[in-house]
Amino acid sequence: MSINLDRSQVIIREKRLKSIVGYQGTIKDLAEQSQSGCLKNASRGFSQATNCNSGCAQGYLSSITDAAIVNHGPIGCAGDVAGANAGFQWGQRIRGWNQRNVRVINTNMSEKAVVFGGDKILKEGILKAYERFKPKAIFVTTSCASGIIGDDIESTIKSAEAEIGIPVVPVFCEGFRSQIWASGFDAAFHALLTRIVKPAEKKRPELVNVINFVGSGRALITEIFGRLGLVPQFGTQYSSIEEISRWSEAGATISICGTLGGYMGNGLEQNFGVPYVTALQPHGISGFDDWLTKLGETVGKEKEVEEYLAEQKILAAPELEEIKFKLKGKKVVVGMGPSFAHNYIRFLEDLGMEVVWGFSWHYDAKHDHGGCPSCTVELTKKDKDIPVSVSDQQNHEVINLLSKVKPDIFIGRHPGMSVWATKMGIPAIMVSDEYSAFGYQGTIEFGHRIIDALTNNNLALNLSKRINLPYTEWWLEQDPFEFLEQNNKRTESENKKNVAVR
Ligand code: SF4
Numbered sequence: 001m002s003i004n005l006d007r008s009q010v011i012i013r014e015k016r017l018k019s020i021v022g023y024q025g026t027i028k029d030l031a032e033q034s035q036s037g038c039l040k041n042a043s044r045g046f047s048q049a050t051n052c053n054s055g056c057a058q059g060y061l062s063s064i065t066d067a068a069i070v071n072h073g074p075i076g077c078a079g080d081v082a083g084a085n086a087g088f089q090w091g092q093r094i095r096g097w098n099q100r101n102v103r104v105i106n107t108n109m110s111e112k113a114v115v116f117g118g119d120k121i122l123k124e125g126i127l128k129a130y131e132r133f134k135p136k137a138i139f140v141t142t143s144c145a146s147g148i149i150g151d152d153i154e155s156t157i158k159s160a161e162a163e164i165g166i167p168v169v170p171v172f173c174e175g176f177r178s179q180i181w182a183s184g185f186d187a188a189f190h191a192l193l194t195r196i197v198k199p200a201e202k203k204r205p206e207l208v209n210v211i212n213f214v215g216s217g218r219a220l221i222t223e224i225f226g227r228l229g230l231v232p233q234f235g236t237q238y239s240s241i242e243e244i245s246r247w248s249e250a251g252a253t254i255s256i257c258g259t260l261g262g263y264m265g266n267g268l269e270q271n272f273g274v275p276y277v278t279a280l281q282p283h284g285i286s287g288f289d290d291w292l293t294k295l296g297e298t299v300g301k302e303k304e305v306e307e308y309l310a311e312q313k314i315l316a317a318p319e320l321e322e323i324k325f326k327l328k329g330k331k332v333v334v335g336m337g338p339s340f341a342h343n344y345i346r347f348l349e350d351l352g353m354e355v356v357w358g359f360s361w362h363y364d365a366k367h368d369h370g371g372c373p374s375c376t377v378e379l380t381k382k383d384k385d386i387p388v389s390v391s392d393q394q395n396h397e398v399i400n401l402l403s404k405v406k407p408d409i410f411i412g413r414h415p416g417m418s419v420w421a422t423k424m425g426i427p428a429i430m431v432s433d434e435y436s437a438f439g440y441q442g443t444i445e446f447g448h449r450i451i452d453a454l455t456n457n458n459l460a461l462n463l464s465k466r467i468n469l470p471y472t473e474w475w476l477e478q479d480p481f482e483f484l485e486q487n488n489k490r491t492e493s494e495n496k497k498n499v500a501v502r
Helices: 027-036 053-061 081-094 111-116 119-133 144-149 153-164 183-196 218-228 241-245 258-272 285-299 302-327 338-350 374-380 395-405 415-423 439-455 458-466 473-477 492-499
Strands: 022-026 067-071 104-106 137-141 168-171 204-212 231-236 250-255 331-336 354-360 387-391 409-412 428-430
Touching (some): 053 067, 053 081, 067 119, 081 104, 119 137, 119 153, 137 153, 153 168, 183 258, 204 258, 218 231, 250 258, 302 439, 331 415, 338 374, 354 395, 387 395, 395 415, 415 428, 415 458
Parallel strands (some): 137 168, 331 354, 354 387
Antiparallel strands (some): 022 387
């Protein structure tokens, strides 16, 4: 079992999943090296800023409706709370709730705390969070500073817990623990699995846990699942502690994103007997078919799924053909987290586009259920071998590559990168909503969104005339992966062939 709930700290992705943040090659080579166990991370001689895994942990936990977070670290470590708060406002708005801010306290570790220990201010922070928010649980997220000085987080938490009588749960997500920010999702889910989820008192076979982010697709999924005789339970964001405690009752768990949901899904399967559906992501037709079919197989609804998909195929066929005709051969570069990137590459190729490069912000050589991610394996079945790289949002690599490859469009999932493509005059789509391109109707809508972006590129063109990139001519003439110290780096001529102006 890869998920050990006897530990207080999650095992980071580099160790558990052989995850990497540096690679350049092709999708078939990446899959082959993953499957043979030979994949190694390539370090960089130069690296730009990237994200910290505490942002993922705090962001995900801070939208649990009746929980509070105490971030034990210097005030700067709480800087990304602003982003989490913006996401939380969005999620509340689409639910029609009264909007409020996330409930996060930072202990403001100073030099004094670093020298003499931060246990006292941590306890004060926990008591203050309880007094201010009256939460049902408090999650304590750690930082590099608290980790380096070795604060005794667990005993401080135990003593605070005894005073206030609610679960106070450590979330070990110091930035230095992992180079992969998605390790923060695992740290958050580890906290939920160890302290919040309870063994089921009764099973509800019709209930399906759906792990997602903001959850804009709730109504559509509820309708689809309703036709199958299933009831979705979305989360764990925008759920209460009590709701999460009963996730063990479900008949299955499925996720909108393999990178996000793997730890929780497999943790529920391995420790609470709830099967986790491992499928392609439901983006694009083949992804949605696979996602729903595998769910149907898991919960014994094969016939109902087959009927639903057959009906959708007939309804969507004419418009899909029209979209494919308009997008045929359009060149696209993709830049997203690993599961989204490899699923979107498949989806865009299925629409007839030509994916000329795929960036993923990290890559998991395997998932918690074992084996290379199915979205990566799926891409190896195509005749063509797609150039890919792994880069923790190193914008210098992406911008350099875009300037050489000159795609018709860039499709990304993080604003920090997508905006640069726009500044270069390349139309860009930022997939912030995880339910973009979901199912048949979502695929059609996303197809039209690409067509619209390609049809009117005035914003990007105007911006590119007025903005100077922060990189020198020298850098833009270099190999985009010049600083990647990859043992098996392709020869210069192979590399040039891949990155050649198309
Ligand atoms: S935990 Fe470490 S890496 Fe993360 S924000 Fe704080 S200092 Fe930076």
